[in-house]
Amino acid sequence: MRQDSAILTFATDGPGLVEITREIGHWLASTGIEQGLVTMLCRHTSASLLIQENAAFEVRGDLVDWLARAAPEGRHYAHDDEGPDDMPAHIKAMLTGVNLQIPVISGAMALGTWQGIYLAEHRSRAHRRQVAVHVLGE
Template structure:
């Protein structure tokens, strides 16, 4: 059996957005008891991360690290069609993940206690993002 749905997330700009509950709901409603859940974000300037969900400082520290690693408006970038965060957002998404997979066990996402699923918006302005959730199993 295969179930596929797309969720939309309205971002408010650069940050992480917890989409765990939306994904968990789709997995539960799929009626698949054992299988794989695969997520794919349909954008080149946002990504998906599996991250610590208890302490928001972890995600804040990730943002600080990424801001130092990939600087908005760096003069070495030629591509800046949509502003100084354009190329840096593309690099950030390439360095992280545009997809992820995890097990479905007993009809639930087989994640660890401290793992949350996050959309990481790399642009500084709000965007509407789409994530395709595909669940394979029985």
């Protein structure tokens, strides 16, 4: 059994979904592991990771819009240290999750045809986000 890990950094432009499938796939290929499990952790409390459709661009916008309605910005939260988008960002990350696990088969992630890995930015301004990746296999 072998393993490898890294911390990958991604730029975001404010609220939205940034597809990171290709970057994770390139890192995975560099490890040479053919069979196993890749695990990802978003190292932030106001951003998250998700697997979602990567064919219809409108899906991304609809998801971001839904999250904005589910956790609206405002000064009605006790925790607003960094502004009105602070607590809603934490709620959105709680709803969508910060980690993923994907089987590795024949050196590639076993994602479905229309599935992509997304880093969801929940804050109003641009950030540089880190995703820790780890693969265990042979």
